[in-house]
Amino acid sequence: MTKILSDMRRDYTRYSLSEAQASAEPFALFYQWFSDAMQTEQSPMEINAMTLSTVDHEGRPHCRILLLKGLDAHGFIFFTNYESAKGKQLAAWPFAAMTFFWPTLERQVRIEGLASKVTPEESDAYYEVRPLGSRLGAWASPQSEVVCDREELQGLLNATKQRFSHTQPDRPTYWGGYRLLPERIEFWQGRASRLHDRLNYRLKAGEWIRERLAP
Numbered sequence: 001m002t003k004i005l006s007d008m009r010r011d012y013t014r015y016s017l018s019e020a021q022a023s024a025e026p027f028a029l030f031y032q033w034f035s036d037a038m039q040t041e042q043s044p045m046e047i048n049a050m051t052l053s054t055v056d057h058e059g060r061p062h063c064r065i066l067l068l069k070g071l072d073a074h075g076f077i078f079f080t081n082y083e084s085a086k087g088k089q090l091a092a093w094p095f096a097a098m099t100f101f102w103p104t105l106e107r108q109v110r111i112e113g114l115a116s117k118v119t120p121e122e123s124d125a126y127y128e129v130r131p132l133g134s135r136l137g138a139w140a141s142p143q144s145e146v147v148c149d150r151e152e153l154q155g156l157l158n159a160t161k162q163r164f165s166h167t168q169p170d171r172p173t174y175w176g177g178y179r180l181l182p183e184r185i186e187f188w189q190g191r192a193s194r195l196h197d198r199l200n201y202r203l204k205a206g207e208w209i210r211e212r213l214a215p
Contacts, residue, residue, distance in 0.1 A: 012106040012190025017197035025208045026185040026201040027073065030109060033187070037102040052078065053097040054089040062089060068098075069126060070118075075181040076111060077118060079126060081143035082174045090115050096180055106190035113182040123176030135168075136160050138175045186213070 023029050037047040048068040055061055062085065070077030076098060080086055090096060098111040117123075127135060140153070140160040147153050160169075182203070189197040198213040 011192050012196070013192050014106050015189055016191060017187060017189035017199055019199070019210070019212070022187070022199050022210065024210065026182070026187070026210075029187060029199075030071075030185065033102070033105070033107060033109065036105060037107075041102055041104050047102065049100075051099040051101075052086065053099070054086050055093050055095070056085075056089050057092050062086065068100075070122075070177070070179075075113065075179040077122075077177050077179050079123070079175070079177045081138070081141070082117075082176060084143035086144075090178065096178075098180060108188040108190075110184075110186040110188070111180060111182050112184040113180050115178045115180045118177035118179050120176070124171050126177060127171040127175070132169075135171075136164065138172055139164075139169055191215075 034047065041047050049065055050068055051063050052066045053061055053063045064086065066078050066080070068076055069079055082091075094115050096113070096115045098109075100109040100111075102108075127138070130138075136157065140157040142156075147156075184200065184202045186198060186200045191197055194215060196215040198215060199210060200213050201208050201210050203209075
């Protein structure tokens with residue numbers, strides 16, 4: 001296995017990233033790269049997939065794949081159960097990181113910052129446009145808690161369906177969104193011979209500073 005892994009490599013040659021191509025602030029470049037991914041990636045329905053990293057009370061990192069569900073001038077929005085493992089970790093230590101990877105474009109974006117809950121109105125608005133099954137699932141699943149088996153989970157879902165058989169489910173108070181307010185955003189463009197382009201934006205005194213990092 002080690003020999004197989006050591007021989008697995010790909011040279012990145014499709015694009016470059018220069019300061020002349022990049023805006024003075026990072027959001028415009030993210031919008032452009034996201035638009036490029038929508039037109040280029042082989043699985044366009046998953047281009048909003050990203051790794052969310054949080055830290056628990058012991059300082060241990062935790063990573064999982066989530067979907068970006070909103071983006072505005074203030075930050076990057078995702079939704080989850082506030083009582084899940086990630087929710088408890090963010091309550092104790094609200095700093096988090098996101099990583100997007102678009103392999104066809106040979107691009108990666110890393111985002112670090114402070115996560116805070118969105119308003120109840122924002123959470124309501126997104127919850128209402130989710131498919132019915134997803135809305136029921138938010139009620140049925142005790143996210144991150146131990147369950148005996150799949151049958152127990154199905155039983156919880158069946159009970160939830162019965163509960164809301166004559167009405168639309170409203171949003172559980174323990175389910176909603178977070179907005180990651182970025183303090184640092186790095187754009188990584190794969191280049192030949194591992195001499196990748198890395199443009200890093202960091203927030204200082206309310207202003208974005210752009211700098212090139214060595215690969």
